[in-house]
Amino acid sequence: MPVTFGGLEAGGTKMVCAVGSGPEDLRDRSVFPTTTPEETIPRLVDYFAGAAERHGGLAALGVASFGPLELRADTSTYGHIAATPKPGWSGSDMLGPFSAALGVPVAFDTDVNGAALGEWRWGAAQGLDNFVYLTVGTGIGGGALIGGRPVHGLVHPEMGHLRVPRHPDDTFPGRCPYHGDCLEGLACGPAIEDRWGRPADELGDLAVAATDMEAHYLAAGIAQLVYSIAPMRVIVGGGVSKLPGLLPRIRRRLTDLLGGYPGIAEHADDAFVVRPALGDDAGILGALALAGTANSA
């Protein structure tokens, strides 16, 4: 019988919890709204304490969280959310309360590094030594796995804040509170709604122009990743990634932006920019995959 893990996909609007061991064994999924940390974290701790009882104990917990996060294990704030514009959450300890209440190893990483780990173990990145997972929704985030390890350094990648060349028809100033017109500021879901006056899933007759522009920005972000990380594949998930026709347009625009350099055919292949194989479960399965790394550590 497989070992049962707990997984928490901690997002800025909702917290997805589940237990299980993988895509064929994903149980007891519960979703809680992200309100204040004082209210939300105890509720999550209660859920996992109850889940441990219901499922005969948890071997480990994986917390895949919105960020920025302190991931350096030698700091006193390891496991905390760093300075975030999300009211009330700066400095919240996303690890300690779970370790204390559950008494099991807790693995902690960004939501996108978690999703990358899930896709590497069970999804669209199996066997790949170097790939990127991007999510495009309320915000834009990206994680990278190199040699099976999520990339960390002083902090962790924040690929939504890459600068990208503007689309020539775009006059929208961008909405990132730090940078204005970085990738997230120009291409996250709320930026689409601000620019076009309609949400991404109700674009109607604006759909072609909006999807073309979105493809430009995401391709420009991916081009930056080609030149910095040289990934073997880029997985694009999140609500905005479901815009009809987006992925083929990203692939074509990427070819334009690379301009023939470094000139290898694989960057134009359909297998280079793909959707998550785990679909909407990429996040929560990533949290379970993350739990698996705690257990084996």
Add this chain to the structure above:
Amino acid sequence: MPVTFGGLEAGGTKMVCAVGSGPEDLRDRSVFPTTTPEETIPRLVDYFAGAAERHGGLAALGVASFGPLELRADTSTYGHIAATPKPGWSGSDMLGPFSAALGVPVAFDTDVNGAALGEWRWGAAQGLDNFVYLTVGTGIGGGALIGGRPVHGLVHPEMGHLRVPRHPDDTFPGRCPYHGDCLEGLACGPAIEDRWGRPADELGDLAVAATDMEAHYLAAGIAQLVYSIAPMRVIVGGGVSKLPGLLPRIRRRLTDLLGGYPGIAEHADDAFVVRPALGDDAGILGALALAGTANSA
């Protein structure tokens, strides 16, 4: 007695060869002009064959080369230079002739991944799990080491081709044959000369404006790396990096461009953007460090 390695720093204008085992043991340095591959490669093979005789045999050779390179060991063109604008060099085999003539293991990587490896082993990146080495000269290149391994994927990083936001006072169109105004197109040594009408080491009364602009572009490139790779340090080498006052200006401009995100003090620290500890020997010592990885493989 230390094991003697051979190192080849293969550049677009010159080929630097040496034998030794590290900074305290760097011998028999010879420099050959980079002419045609038909002329240059046999000359280099002769040098290393002679060096092996002179120094009692070489344990391995490290070839740290200008690129782009084919680094995927499972391809038939592993060890070759890929499509390059340098006349005559596309498709040149930079590995086979050395393996065949010397009969020792040959490690092969980009010049900047080699330099990164040298700085990790003996220089400014000792003990760092994630850092970047940039060189700014005739071109701009960058390598990254994560977990002690040079980053490779479909290809290898080509950090000179990152797109960067323009300096508001800059009207120079850029000189990259692929992208026009990418980082290399705007900030390599020849771009400085084209823009200001004088080479980087003869700027005279233009020095302040030119150095400010150069610092803007390099800081903008480093900001892209902060958000994609999250390095613990960025080492900036190459001839242009010696412009007086450049590094402090890069540090200040980087703080501006990050705009307080992710908001950690370390990105503003003098230890975040540094010169190579190995100075002008970073490249050739990197080739020797690379040879060391072949030996242990």
